[in-house]
Amino acid sequence: MPFDPRPGPEPSGGQAAANRRAVAYWLLGIALMIWAMVTLGGATRLTGSGLSIMEWAPFRGALPPLSDAEWQRLYDLYRTIPQYELVNQGFGLEGFKRIFWLEWTHRLWGRLIGLAYAAGLAWFWLRGRIPLGLGPRLLLLLLLGGMQGAVGWFMVASGFEPDRTAVSPWRLVVHLGLALLLYAAVLWTALGLLRPRPAPSPAAARLRPMFRAALLLVALTMLAGGFVAGLRAGLDYNTFPLMEGRVVPEAYAQLSPWWRNWVQNIAAVQFNHRVLATLALLHGLAAAALGWRRLPPGPARQAALGLGLALLLQYAIGVATLLAVVPVWLGTLHQGVAVLVLTAALAALHAVRPPPEPG
Numbered sequence: 001m002p003f004d005p006r007p008g009p010e011p012s013g014g015q016a017a018a019n020r021r022a023v024a025y026w027l028l029g030i031a032l033m034i035w036a037m038v039t040l041g042g043a044t045r046l047t048g049s050g051l052s053i054m055e056w057a058p059f060r061g062a063l064p065p066l067s068d069a070e071w072q073r074l075y076d077l078y079r080t081i082p083q084y085e086l087v088n089q090g091f092g093l094e095g096f097k098r099i100f101w102l103e104w105t106h107r108l109w110g111r112l113i114g115l116a117y118a119a120g121l122a123w124f125w126l127r128g129r130i131p132l133g134l135g136p137r138l139l140l141l142l143l144l145g146g147m148q149g150a151v152g153w154f155m156v157a158s159g160f161e162p163d164r165t166a167v168s169p170w171r172l173v174v175h176l177g178l179a180l181l182l183y184a185a186v187l188w189t190a191l192g193l194l195r196p197r198p199a200p201s202p203a204a205a206r207l208r209p210m211f212r213a214a215l216l217l218v219a220l221t222m223l224a225g226g227f228v229a230g231l232r233a234g235l236d237y238n239t240f241p242l243m244e245g246r247v248v249p250e251a252y253a254q255l256s257p258w259w260r261n262w263v264q265n266i267a268a269v270q271f272n273h274r275v276l277a278t279l280a281l282l283h284g285l286a287a288a289a290l291g292w293r294r295l296p297p298g299p300a301r302q303a304a305l306g307l308g309l310a311l312l313l314q315y316a317i318g319v320a321t322l323l324a325v326v327p328v329w330l331g332t333l334h335q336g337v338a339v340l341v342l343t344a345a346l347a348a349l350h351a352v353r354p355p356p357e358p359g
Helices: 013-046 067-080 084-087 090-128 135-157 170-193 202-231 260-266 266-294 301-325 330-351
Strands: none
Touching: 013 170, 013 202, 013 330, 084 090, 090 135, 090 202, 135 170, 170 202, 170 260, 170 330, 202 260, 202 266, 202 301, 202 330, 260 266, 266 301, 266 330, 301 330
16 A cells, blocks of 8 residues: 555645645755755865865754854864865965855755755645655655765765875765765656656657666766766866877776776776767757657657757856866856756656556
8 A cells, every 4th residue: 555644535636736736846945955055065076175174063063163262173173184284284274264164054055955855844744745655755865865964974084084185086976976866856756746647659658768868878977077076087188079189098098907997097087977978968969859859849848958958058068167177166067057957857758757557
């Protein structure tokens, strides 16, 4: 039997529809907050601010330092890690405050997302407004959100290891991947509440595998971008489309065993990101063109067009970011627009999902 959190029967008619819309709008608000969190995380990484807070205090850490003594204590902690010794030595308490505030804001925003989700879930639950069968999924999303906070600290702690001035690229990708998974699940759930399942459509059935592949390529490109970010690979090979005058950089396979090149070699990591981004663009444009030609006017056709436009925009921003050697504002924009592309891919796939089972 499906799980129903309410003591009474499922509301019918207009009330049930109103409940679905209300829960969907709440989830869309949460998705927007996660989108902002991913973008803010990009700015935190690009400015080297992520290691400025060396304590994980989920509750006490919600308050910033309130005295000169507390500022000094946190600054003294920061001066014990390699990033200070090798990158920021001597930048003083004022310099520390500049990077501290961005990381503190990033963590505070994460707390606010958790609060908004937990409070909203409790409000809808206690008033019996959660649609039938949706309770387990909403509880799972709450659990994933809590895990993301722990994974975030797991990532940050790697930056305190000897000879490290940044976090582990592996842990960064895990943190990014979980954030994207959480975003996708929240958005997909909201769309399912707002959009009825479409009527049977041969065109949609034929295009569904293409949109599914587009989503996969977008996700792989974003995860590959996490390794680019973790290794600061965007600061090298700042030409396009060639890398040091070659299609495949000479240093592509310099590490052994070969798989290490895909996650530890700057040349290979950047090349792989370029290739995946290009494949995602070409495949997405083909899917968008076919969708525009074959789908009838309506949400699915608009979603196909939106996917193509989002991919073009992101590709252009990515090339500009590379050629400009990753300025903070452009790198942050690149990370934020990546979520737009993911949104477009999810919306397109959702618009061509199978019709409801008969009966």
